[in-house]
Amino acid sequence: MSDEDTTIDNDKLKSIVDTMSIAEYIEPEIEGEEESADIIGSL
Amino acid sequence: MKKIKVNQEELEPLKDIIKFTSGAWTSLISLSNDDSEKKFREQEVPVKDRPHPHTPTIDLCNDQRFTTEDKVEARLILRQWCKQLDAQQLTNSMIYLPETIMKWHTNSDNPGVRRYYTFTKGDAWFAWVDKKGNVQYDKDNMGWTVREFEAPIWHSIYTSQLRFSFGLLMDV
Numbered sequence: 001m002s003d004e005d006t007t008i009d010n011d012k013l014k015s016i017v018d019t020m021s022i023a024e025y026i027e028p029e030i031e032g033e034e035e036s037a038d039i040i041g042s043l
Numbered sequence: 044m045k046k047i048k049v050n051q052e053e054l055e056p057l058k059d060i061i062k063f064t065s066g067a068w069t070s071l072i073s074l075s076n077d078d079s080e081k082k083f084r085e086q087e088v089p090v091k092d093r094p095h096p097h098t099p100t101i102d103l104c105n106d107q108r109f110t111t112e113d114k115v116e117a118r119l120i121l122r123q124w125c126k127q128l129d130a131q132q133l134t135n136s137m138i139y140l141p142e143t144i145m146k147w148h149t150n151s152d153n154p155g156v157r158r159y160y161t162f163t164k165g166d167a168w169f170a171w172v173d174k175k176g177n178v179q180y181d182k183d184n185m186g187w188t189v190r191e192f193e194a195p196i197w198h199s200i201y202t203s204q205l206r207f208s209f210g211l212l213m214d215v
Contacts (some may be wrong), residue, residue, distance in 0.1 A: 032072030036065055039164060039205070042186055043058040 044171050044181065044196070047158070047189040054187055056124040057160060057209055058138075060103060060117045067108040068138055071101060072205055078144040080166065083201035084180075088172055092195075094152035099146045102136040103207075125211065131155070134210040143163070148195035155160060155215040158191045165204025172197040177214045 060070075076099055103109065104118050117136065125133050134153065139145070147170075150157060162166070167183035169190060183188070183206070191196070191213070200206075 019083075032069045035072045036069040040062055040065060041059060042164060043054075043162065 044169070044179070044190060044192040044198075046181065047191055049184075049187045049189050050180075051123075052159065053128065056120045057162070057207070060120055061117065061162065061207055064103060064109055066196075067110075067113070068101070070108075071138060071140055071164060075141045076143040077144050077199065080168065080201055080203065083144045083168065083170070083199065084116050086144070088178065090146050090198050092094065092151050093146075093148045094150060094195075096146040096148045098143065099140065100143070100145075101140070103136040103138065110199075113137075120207070124209075127210060128158075128160070128213075130211040130213050131215060132212040132213050136209050137207075139163075139167075139200070139208065140205040141159055142203070143200075143202055143206045145200040147199045149197055153212060155191050156191060156213040157194050158189065158211045158213050160209045160211075161188045161190075161206055162186060163202055163204055163206035165202055165206070167202035167206050168200070170199045170201075 093095060101108065104114055104121070107119075122134055132153075136156065153191050159184060169181045169183065171179055171181075171192065173179050177186055183202075
């Protein structure tokens with residue numbers, strides 16, 4: 001039985017890390033934000 | 044009950060409060076108390092005095108949804124606003140959730156001339172019993188409305204959308 005290669009190549013690892021960092025910067029959408037801006041704009 | 048012409052200068056402190064607390068009240072827009080205008084109009088005026096009905100509203104100066112800094116800032120601004128308008132007391136600073144009825148009540152626990160500054164973009168109604176005993180309805184403006192009346196008086200409110208309300212006791 002041959003040893004399984006468990007190493008991840010550098011390109012793949014870079015892609016995973018890049019995706020994670022992008023995800024961290026996406027702010028969650030708050031329900032009602034559009035209406036809230038509409039209210040503030042009408043004050 | 045009389046409607047007062049909106050003085051834009053008097054609204055500025057209220058606009059500021061609404062703006063800097065928006066982070067907290069934005070999440071209220073999608074909520075509802077499941078009341079309807081039909082239910083509001085079908086209410087019977089009670090026989091026995093009811094100074095204040097229980098209504099799920101959000102107090103801008105006390106609710107936990109707002110940060111301590113925002114609540115302190117709101118209180119300071121409102122205290123100053125009260126003085127500028129020569130009012131005796133701030134009676135409320137709150138937000139009605141969408142589809143909310145504030146049932147018939149009299150404010151008999153704090154009589155005197157009351158003035159309310161309200162803002163909504165939905166359909167909101169103020170109902171009251173006039174001196175002849177007839178129920179009257181007055182619709183909020185789209186935006187700001189200012190009303191004055193002398194408590195105790197039977198009155199009730201309905202709003203289809205978020206409604207900001209700032210109340211003052213002007214004279215006892």
